[in-house]
Amino acid sequence: MPVTDVTTDTENLTMTVTADFAAPVERVWSAYSDPRQLERFWGPPGWPATFTSWDHTVGGRANYTMNGPRGERSSASWEFLAIEAPSRFEVIDTFADEDGKPLADFPATRMTFDFEPTAEGTRMVSTSHFPSVEAIEQLVGMGMVEGLKMSMAQLDTVLQDLRDYAQGKGTRVELLDDTHVRITRLVDGPRELVWRAFNEEELMRRWMLGPDGWEMTECVIGTEPGQSYRNSWAPVGDTEGQPFGFEGEVLLIDAPRRAVTTERMQGMASPETLNDLNLYEEDGATLITALIEYPDKETRDMILATGMADGMEASYARLERELLTV
CATH class of the missing domain: 3.30.530.20 (START domain)
Structure with a gap:
């Protein structure tokens, strides 16, 4: 299981996920910067994502929809705030309708992804910044932690030749x-x-x-x-x-x-x-x-x-x- 640690800090309103992968930084970066590769792991098992738009530039947006097994659909949008290939990127992640318009009843989350080389491959540290304790509780209650762990567990398949x-x-x-x-x-x-x-x-x-x-x-x-x-x-x-x-x-x-x-x-x-x-x-x-x-x-x-x-x-x-x- 790639995820080695999940830490929730209600004082600083953050959740930090640490994961280790047996692949070089450049390979892990490519999985996060290509929508076709992202579709293979971004979303827990049973909820695969489909990226319907992709503008991988600072200020650009990416829209995606996760498709549940009974026909359920959940859409979201990334706004890219920073891109520093191959070591770091930052997005605002928001629940959205299928056209990418943010949903008012759900909190937006600022997420940073940092990639650093290790002796075995790559360590990824992803930190989510929430607007309030209530937002943390809402998203954790919706299964965010479990979903992230299960999503990351699918990345090993993507990183290796099939x-x-x-x-x-x-x-x-x-x-x-x-x-x-x-x-x-x-x-x-x-x-x-x-x-x-x-x-x-x-x-x-x-x-x-x-x-x-x-x-x-x-x-x-x-x-x-x-x-x-x-x-x-x-x-x-x-x-x-x-x-x-x-x-x-x-x-x-x-x-x-x-x-x-x-x-x-x-x-x-x-x-x-x-x-x-x-x-x-x-x-x-x-x-x-x-x-x-x-x-x-x-x-x-x-x-x-x-x-x-x-x-x-x-x-x-x-x-x-x-x-x-x-």
């Missing part, structure tokens, strides 16, 4: 908090093709089978918000196990990058999860990221204990093989 970061490492499971799990897998194939594999019945039946010895007996795909989907599996031959399946509703589609669905076991009063699938391509390879939100820690631990990650790895490995033959 293949160096993920190739050959299989399916990785990260426990983000008591109810959120992030699962990642690099597939050697273009994003458009991976998206098709998740959204075309003929392709899905070829790879989404879990361990060997199972077949997909039902495949109903939802391709638009509001539609339902339903997938079922059964053992083949001497394979042990009972038939099972999942069903749910599509909440959000942003082809070929993102799909958000609910998920529950068929025929059971089991808790529902929120599944947020994201695809990112770099150098001909696609990083599959599944962010899963569970209703509670007990449900999270129960489902992970079923060997879900092993089944996903078997499917993803099959997907990679099948992609090469499409």
